[in-house]
Amino acid sequence: MIHINEVAKQTKITVRTLRYYDQIGLLTASSKTEGGHRLYSEEDLKKLQYIQFLKGMGYSLQDIIGMLSDSKWNWSNSLKGQLGYIIEEHKRLKSIESSLRELINGIAIEGGDERLAVQKLIQLSNQNNKRMLTFKESMFNDKEMENWTKLPKMNGEDPDSMEWIALLGQIKRLMKEKDDPASSKVQNIIRRMLEKQAEEFKGDDDFMDKLWELRKSPKQSEMLGLYPIEKDILDFMERAFDIHIASRQDSPMQGGES
Structure with missing residues (x-):
């Protein structure tokens, strides 16, 4: 098990963010120390990488919760919808840049x-x-x-x-x-x-x-x-x-x- 402070150091994600992910049910620590500090397993770290990957593609945290918790989530439709959103956002940002x-x-x-x-x-x-x-x-x-x-x-x-x-x-x-x-x-x-x-x-x-x-x-x-x-x-x-x-x-x- 890996201490929350070590996870923050390895992933460059703040302790505060990790605690927030736990509070909203996005990434719950597998265990805690006697002092109440969160401990993460290797599986937790893999899930965290998944979360950051999806977040990097522009998904909101609420969307990611649904994507990871719903076994019937339609990934194809979701990704196509997100791609459409990113294309429109790109056009908007290019217009602002211009x-x-x-x-x-x-x-x-x-x-x-x-x-x-x-x-x-x-x-x-x-x-x-x-x-x-x-x-x-x-x-x-x-x-x-x-x-x-x-x-x-x-x-x-x-x-x-x-x-x-x-x-x-x-x-x-x-x-x-x-x-x-x-x-x-x-x-x-x-x-x-x-x-x-x-x-x-x-x-x-x-x-x-x-x-x-x-x-x-x-x-x-x-x-x-x-x-x-x-x-x-x-x-x-x-x-x-x-x-x-x-x-x-x-x-x-x-x-x-x-």
Whole structure:
């Protein structure tokens, strides 16, 4: 027989939990010491392993009591039901994970302003998904729809999405700090944005130009499900892009091509 303290040590289950299992009739100790301490047999330990295994699959203690005490328990139906529950719970948790990532990334864009990020994400969540898809398909051809899948995602954790979000957050911060669109800090960000655009969209300028025009329209941008960006920020970015492109055209290396 094994003392309750030794069982707790071996199984990493607290004495308090073992006592509770005994109280509810889930695992009753086979014997007790003269001092009243619970003693467990090898069979008790096997049953405890069984309990922890079922608990790890998400079953409640009350369910486990029924499973282990009812000889006519339908294990197949029970396991299928539990699997269905776990699948639905997985979907629910994935949805929560997606929302958390969106909020974290939204706060990054808004420079730590969680209220503004929440307001914008609520605005997006109120959109009708079917209507958004219909509008998107009406605006882009099949090739452009393929490019759409490459755009950064607010709920993404991939390096590209994270970098785009960081770059946008930096642009917004610099604009609030009254930086000039022609400043070296802003131009370095614009340069990196153009590099990423070239890397990911392989020079498909027509798609990017169309997307930018749609992005500048608050209504169309919302219909596409894009994260809302204020007009003054978009105007600031456009001026910065124009300055960057003009500087490239005026540089000596570009002179022969103009």
